[in-house]
Amino acid sequence: MMGHWIIAPVVLPAFIAGLMVVAMRNDLLLKRVAGVTSIVLLNAIALALLWSASTHGPQVYFLGDWPAPFGIVLVLDRLSAMMVTLLAALALPVVLYAIGSGWDAKGAHFHPLLQFLLMGIGGAFLTGDAFNLFVFFEILLIASYGLMIHGGGSERTRAGIQYVAFNLIGSSLFLFALALTYSVTGTLNIADLAAKLPSLPEGDAALLRVTAVLLILVFAIKGALVPLQFWLPGTYANAPGVVAAMFAVMTKVGAYATLRFGAMVFPPDLPATGMLLHALILPAGLVTLVVGAVGVLGATTLPRLVAFGGIASMGTAFTAIGAFTPATTSAALYYILHSTLATAAMFLVADLVTRRRTHARLNETAPPIAQSGLISALFMAAAIAMAGMPPLSGFLGKLLILDAFRGQEALVWTVVLVSSFLMILGYARAGSTLFWKASALEAQPEEPRAEGLAYTATITLLVGLAALTVLAGPVTGWLDETTGNLYAPQGYIAAARLGQGG
Amino acid sequence: MEALVAIAIGVLTAVGLYLTLRLRTFPVILGLTMLSYAVNIFLFTSGRLTQNRAPIIGTGETYADPLPQALVLTAIVISFGMTAVIMIMAIGGFLESGHDRVNMAEGNDEAAEDRA
Numbered sequence: 001m002m003g004h005w006i007i008a009p010v011v012l013p014a015f016i017a018g019l020m021v022v023a024m025r026n027d028l029l030l031k032r033v034a035g036v037t038s039i040v041l042l043n044a045i046a047l048a049l050l051w052s053a054s055t056h057g058p059q060v061y062f063l064g065d066w067p068a069p070f071g072i073v074l075v076l077d078r079l080s081a082m083m084v085t086l087l088a089a090l091a092l093p094v095v096l097y098a099i100g101s102g103w104d105a106k107g108a109h110f111h112p113l114l115q116f117l118l119m120g121i122g123g124a125f126l127t128g129d130a131f132n133l134f135v136f137f138e139i140l141l142i143a144s145y146g147l148m149i150h151g152g153g154s155e156r157t158r159a160g161i162q163y164v165a166f167n168l169i170g171s172s173l174f175l176f177a178l179a180l181t182y183s184v185t186g187t188l189n190i191a192d193l194a195a196k197l198p199s200l201p202e203g204d205a206a207l208l209r210v211t212a213v214l215l216i217l218v219f220a221i222k223g224a225l226v227p228l229q230f231w232l233p234g235t236y237a238n239a240p241g242v243v244a245a246m247f248a249v250m251t252k253v254g255a256y257a258t259l260r261f262g263a264m265v266f267p268p269d270l271p272a273t274g275m276l277l278h279a280l281i282l283p284a285g286l287v288t289l290v291v292g293a294v295g296v297l298g299a300t301t302l303p304r305l306v307a308f309g310g311i312a313s314m315g316t317a318f319t320a321i322g323a324f325t326p327a328t329t330s331a332a333l334y335y336i337l338h339s340t341l342a343t344a345a346m347f348l349v350a351d352l353v354t355r356r357r358t359h360a361r362l363n364e365t366a367p368p369i370a371q372s373g374l375i376s377a378l379f380m381a382a383a384i385a386m387a388g389m390p391p392l393s394g395f396l397g398k399l400l401i402l403d404a405f406r407g408q409e410a411l412v413w414t415v416v417l418v419s420s421f422l423m424i425l426g427y428a429r430a431g432s433t434l435f436w437k438a439s440a441l442e443a444q445p446e447e448p449r450a451e452g453l454a455y456t457a458t459i460t461l462l463v464g465l466a467a468l469t470v471l472a473g474p475v476t477g478w479l480d481e482t483t484g485n486l487y488a489p490q491g492y493i494a495a496a497r498l499g500q501g502g
Numbered sequence: 503m504e505a506l507v508a509i510a511i512g513v514l515t516a517v518g519l520y521l522t523l524r525l526r527t528f529p530v531i532l533g534l535t536m537l538s539y540a541v542n543i544f545l546f547t548s549g550r551l552t553q554n555r556a557p558i559i560g561t562g563e564t565y566a567d568p569l570p571q572a573l574v575l576t577a578i579v580i581s582f583g584m585t586a587v588i589m590i591m592a593i594g595g596f597l598e599s600g601h602d603r604v605n606m607a608e609g610n611d612e613a614a615e616d617r618a
Contacts, residue, residue, distance in 0.1 A: 131573060131576070135576065135580070138580045138584070141584075142583065142584065142587060145587055145591070149591065149594075152598075153598070154595065154598035154599040155599075157591060157594050157595040157598055157599075158595045158599060158604075160591055160595075161527060161588065161591050161592055161595055161604065162604060164584070164587065164588045164591060165522065165530055165531075165534060165588065165604070168534045168537075168538075168581075168584055168588065169522060169534070169537065171580075171581075171584070172518075172534075172537045172538060172540075172541045175541040175542075175544070175545055175577055176541055176544060178545070178573070179541070179544050179545040179547075179548035179570070179573075180548070182548045182549070182569070182570065182573075183547075183548040183549070183550070
């Protein structure tokens with residue numbers, strides 16, 4: 001049992017971030033050391049939590065020892081432990097890349113903001129209270145606003161304003177949904193909601209359906225689901241590359257919340273909502289996938305291409321989530337693990353390229369870049385992962401999803417396979433413009449930069465993908481049990497010990 | 503009282519949505535503020551509208567629900583902070599680009615190109 005350690009992924013980054021702002025204001029080296037130390041510790045804590053959640057089942061932490069459902073609770077189950085581990089595992093290469101490439105020196109507050117972002121995302125994964133989920137969403141958003149405009153520049157600032165305005169509307173929507181939830185059910189505790197909703201009077205069914213759709217809309221904004229995806233390309237393409245890589249896990253917060261609410265609070269066998277969410281999310285996921293794939297083929301700059309690749313991966317994940325069956329959900333979880341690492345790796349490679357190239361446009365050639373051999377190999381590996389070709393885990397993820405839809409949806413197979421083909425074309429075209437056509441130009445590449453740490457970080461992410469491929473058997477076995485717990489949440493509800501206190 | 507509150511929320515939301523669809527940053531920020539006012543009142547009513555009741559269960563037939571007030575307080579603090587953030591970003595964007603239009607120039611990712 002983990003006791004107080006459950007809140008450590010929230011408290012540790014918050015404490016370190018505060019310390020950085022107060023005590024290490026002008027000392028970059030000290031901030032780097034503190035940042036890396038915090039993230040290494042976070043990794044250790046996340047692994048311990050993961051082990052504990054797998055062996056001991058769901059556990060709860062009562063904040064201030066107030067009994068549920070009156071106080072706020074954090075709940076550690078397999079799903080939240082997995083997402084926290086994914087967050088920590090992504091943060092380490094990102095922070096190493098930021099140090100190696102010098103991105104973190106371009107503004108005073110990169111490291112504290114990154115810690116606050118980790119705090120917000122970690123909290124959103126762990127919390128067992130819907131209003132607390134809103135608060136952690138705001139924490140991760142306010143940190144992401146700062147990170148998004150890190151390094152400055154007028155285009156970046158103005159893209160940032162659009163991003164902030166859009167998310168503020170999303171936050172208002174979230175509050176409307178929460179107020180409706182509270183007025184219908186009288187509770188905001190997720191376990192309590194899951195326990196109470198099946199016995200709700202029939203007269204409230206219409207209000208409950210509105211609530212469910214509003215909540216899913218909010219999560220769809222976070223997860224960039226069509227028709228709410230349009231903030232993503234502008235934001236990710238204008239954000240610093242290393243920040244965009246970290247943002248790869250932010251869209252997964254939307255996917256996680258959709259899964260938590262869609263499978264536990266509004267499960268398909270709930271009479272009031274039934275298959276409503278399924279009917280909304282599955283088609284939207286398929287359209288998202290198509291939009292992403294067409295965007296990859298048509299993008300005019302490299303960061304935009306990767307951003308559309310990210311949209312396509314969210315489309316694939318939401319398609320699998322939207323079916324709301326145990327088989328598709330565990331395939332979706334595997335794909336989420338894969339696509340977070342793959343999208344981040346692709347953003348880091350894109351950043352390696354654009355910082356060396358004279359411009360980021362894909363419709364014009366540019367002189368060859370320094371170290372183009374190594375970078376092109378990294379680009380190819382990341383592109384294979386993003387497009388879902390063998391031998392990396394993207395292929396296995398898509399295979400699992402296709403297999404989970406076997407016999408019921410000819411449509412899903414067609415869309416997933418055709419969009420994969422479009423993405424292969426898009427990445428191949430980008431790669432040939434970036435690396436092959438460049439060698440036809442005369443200009444000599446500039447001196448290679450010594451960025452060992454940046455390369456190490458990118459390669460670490462790709463090694464993570466390879467590990468996910470090799471360990472696919474045990475991982476999917478573990479995910480199947482996770483999904484089982486999600487669709488039979490008695491353990492989660494019992495862990496919250498409603499009304500009994502700690 | 504229900505009708506009054508409902509109309510107030512509706513008008514605030516409508517004004518907020520209209521203003522957020524404007525092309526300049528200042529009306530957009532005003533619109534977001536209006537939206538947050540609307541949502542704060544809506545949150546407040548989620549505990550049912552009551553008058554002259556104690557916020558304690560069991561002292562009378564009905565009671566004033568204290569939880570939505572705590573939720574509103576949290577929402578006010580957060581929306582206040584967010585408004586400050588977007589205000590600073592809008593001023594920064596205005597000073598750097600010389601105008602306060604919200605939309606971006608067509609197909610222009612200068613920030614991405616500045617990286618070299």
